[in-house]
Amino acid sequence: MKKTFATLGMSMLLAACGSSGTTTDDLAQSVPIMTKVDLTKVENDQVPVTVNPGRFTTQTATYRLPRVVQGTYSVSDFGKYIDNLKAFDYDGNELAVSKTDTNTWTIANATQLDYITYLANDTFDQEISGGIGGDAPFSPAGTNIEPDNYVLNLHGFIGYFDALKNNQYKLDVVSPASFNRTSALQDVAQVTSEDGKTVTTSYFAARYFDITDNPMFYGNLDVEEFQVGNIKIVLSVYSPNKIHSAKQIKDVIETMMQAQKTYLGDIDSTPRYDIYLYLSKGEDDSPKGFGALEHHTSTVVVMPEAMPFEALAESMTDVVSHEFFHIVTPLSVHSEDVHYFDYNNPTFSKHLWMYEGVTEYFATLFQVDQGLVSEADFYSRIMDKIQVSRSLDDTMSFTIMSENILDEPYASNYYNVYQKGALIGMCIDILMREESNGTRGILSLMKELSMKYGKNNPFEDDKLIDEIVAMTYPSIGDFFNTHVIGDVPINYNTFFEKVGLEVGETRVKTNYIQNNGALIVGANPQTGSIYFTDAVTENSFWNEHGVKPNDVIKSVGGVDVSLQNANSIFQKVYMWQPGTDIEMTLLRNGEKVVIKETLKQSYTTGRTLKEKTNATNAQTALRKAWLKG
Numbered sequence: 001m002k003k004t005f006a007t008l009g010m011s012m013l014l015a016a017c018g019s020s021g022t023t024t025d026d027l028a029q030s031v032p033i034m035t036k037v038d039l040t041k042v043e044n045d046q047v048p049v050t051v052n053p054g055r056f057t058t059q060t061a062t063y064r065l066p067r068v069v070q071g072t073y074s075v076s077d078f079g080k081y082i083d084n085l086k087a088f089d090y091d092g093n094e095l096a097v098s099k100t101d102t103n104t105w106t107i108a109n110a111t112q113l114d115y116i117t118y119l120a121n122d123t124f125d126q127e128i129s130g131g132i133g134g135d136a137p138f139s140p141a142g143t144n145i146e147p148d149n150y151v152l153n154l155h156g157f158i159g160y161f162d163a164l165k166n167n168q169y170k171l172d173v174v175s176p177a178s179f180n181r182t183s184a185l186q187d188v189a190q191v192t193s194e195d196g197k198t199v200t201t202s203y204f205a206a207r208y209f210d211i212t213d214n215p216m217f218y219g220n221l222d223v224e225e226f227q228v229g230n231i232k233i234v235l236s237v238y239s240p241n242k243i244h245s246a247k248q249i250k251d252v253i254e255t256m257m258q259a260q261k262t263y264l265g266d267i268d269s270t271p272r273y274d275i276y277l278y279l280s281k282g283e284d285d286s287p288k289g290f291g292a293l294e295h296h297t298s299t300v301v302v303m304p305e306a307m308p309f310e311a312l313a314e315s316m317t318d319v320v321s322h323e324f325f326h327i328v329t330p331l332s333v334h335s336e337d338v339h340y341f342d343y344n345n346p347t348f349s350k351h352l353w354m355y356e357g358v359t360e361y362f363a364t365l366f367q368v369d370q371g372l373v374s375e376a377d378f379y380s381r382i383m384d385k386i387q388v389s390r391s392l393d394d395t396m397s398f399t400i401m402s403e404n405i406l407d408e409p410y411a412s413n414y415y416n417v418y419q420k421g422a423l424i425g426m427c428i429d430i431l432m433r434e435e436s437n438g439t440r441g442i443l444s445l446m447k448e449l450s451m452k453y454g455k456n457n458p459f460e461d462d463k464l465i466d467e468i469v470a471m472t473y474p475s476i477g478d479f480f481n482t483h484v485i486g487d488v489p490i491n492y493n494t495f496f497e498k499v500g501l502e503v504g505e506t507r508v509k510t511n512y513i514q515n516n517g518a519l520i521v522g523a524n525p526q527t528g529s530i531y532f533t534d535a536v537t538e539n540s541f542w543n544e545h546g547v548k549p550n551d552v553i554k555s556v557g558g559v560d561v562s563l564q565n566a567n568s569i570f571q572k573v574y575m576w577q578p579g580t581d582i583e584m585t586l587l588r589n590g591e592k593v594v595i596k597e598t599l600k601q602s603y604t605t606g607r608t609l610k611e612k613t614n615a616t617n618a619q620t621a622l623r624k625a626w627l628k629g
Contacts, residue, residue, distance in 0.1 A: 033053050049119070078159075430495045
């Protein structure tokens with residue numbers, strides 16, 4: 001999972017445990033659980049769902065919706081989006097049902113249970129004002145129910161019986177015949193109604209994990225396909241106002257993924273990969289958690305539709321590349337906590353530094369390795385990660401944080417897995433390059449681990465670091481003990497010295513609400529106003545146009561600014577691009593000041609990496625091996 005802008009977010013890709021034999025509390029494993037989601041009978045944004053588990057041999061049955069889904073590292077409580085759950089016996093009579101907690105229902109007289117029904121709400125509509133009973137799930141893990149679009153993250157619609165997670169599932173999705181339908185879960189049949197208005201698409205899942213691991217996209221979609229090596233890529237785009245097209249985005253994604261495949265080499269774990277892009281209108285009932293959630297063979301991405309194409313292309317490159325790199329870890333390299341995931345009471349691995357950090361590092365490094373960005377741009381991204389990581393708790397043990405990521409103070413520092421986690425990957429990479437005279441790096445290490453384990457063979461969580469040290473060098477063990485298991489902040493200058501780089505100050509590009517990642521606007525809760533801080537003087541565009549500290553931002557583009565709408569307004573300001581005509585009204589000492597200009601690139605003073613003038617040949621060679629493999 002990866003979150004962008006002001007929200008934080010990828011992730012675990014999971015494989016469920018193998019089938020077990022029938023028990024007295026179980027249904028025969030050969031009997032599929034029959035499920036149905038009917039998109040043609042939606043009322044009040046609720047989708048009717050039917051689940052037929054077959055015959056139970058026990059007096060009670062427990063049905064659950066996931067409390068936590070893999071890859072999110074936060075509590076989602078999908079049970080709170082389920083209404084009116086009923087159970088019926090074989091004569092059509094209702095059975096007694098009790099809801100024992102947010103996500104759990106217990107059914108009495110289960111030997112007589114024929115099927116259950118309920119209504120599933122979407123989560124996108126609940127993101128305003130905290131949703132139902134608290135925060136809604138991160139948007140790419142959520143669900144959408146609209147007349148022309150359905151985001152079917154199936155963990156929001158289909159649950160599981162406690163003892164039957166390893167049973168096969170048959171899923172029927174009924175939809176209007178006019179809809180496009182995309183899913184990485186292979187359909188096994190399609191039946192069109194006699195009047196030609198609806199289509200029932202049937203899917204097969206080997207176990208509940210495959211239900212949760214294969215999202216679907218239904219509706220008025222724009223779909224493009226292309227080939228990357230032996231992998232077919234299917235890109236499905238929903239742009240409600242038709243601002244962006246799949247064809248336009250395809251060119252960007254294809255270039256990026258071809259480069260990724262070249263970088264990865266012989267790592268090739270899936271014949272098909274789906275990218276589902278939902279573009280949010282930015283209205284009150286629109287999703288606001290921008291980023292992505294990965295699965296084994298797909299990723300769901302949510303971005304603002306208002307983004308200029310250049311900004312969308314850059315974000316898609318960063319976000320989708322991160323998600324696709326998860327085919328390395330945790331798809332091919334993961335612990336037992338990941339492999340045997342418990343949706344109700346999960347335990348977490350110690351190794352978010354690898355699952356998210358190394359993945360984010362690959363998504364950053366491959367772009368300079370393959371010539372998609374310059375070395376200067378790569379250095380700038382590394383410095384940004386250092387700055388952001390130091391704004392979080394830089395003294396936490398990363399392994400302790402990972403194991404306790406749902407709890408405070410660790411949960412509020414989760415974003416650091418994409419910042420310091422990536423920097424941990426960088427340091428290990430440089431150390432391995434140094435120890436091997438440039439011939440080995442963290443990518444080769446991950447390939448070796450993939451060959452040793454693979455997607456069906458989890459490692460023991462407590463033993464992984466010792467195994468890595470045995471496969472590499474004692475210096476790697478020292479680094480882990482000090483900076484990953486231990487809580488000593490990393491002195492990055494030590495690692496930059498090894499590759500002939502040094503940190504210096506320079507003029508760096510920035511946007512129109514930040515200086516080098518730090519906000520230049522603040523809020524006054526007493527007056528309900530948003531204002532420019534002292535830092536605005538260091539932002540070249542605003543400084544050149546006379547903006548001063550404490551200027552209150554009255555309106556942007558003719559829209560009055562308040563605490564209630566500031567987030568949506570400044571997300572758009574964040575996406576402003578040079579060449580755009582803008583208008584902003586300020587209040588300075590009670591008087592209006594209007595800024596009406598065409599944007600120029602804004603700059604500020606920042607710290608950057610640069611090559612040392614006296615770098616040795618060995619340092620230069622090591623830097624080349626690091627950046628260009």
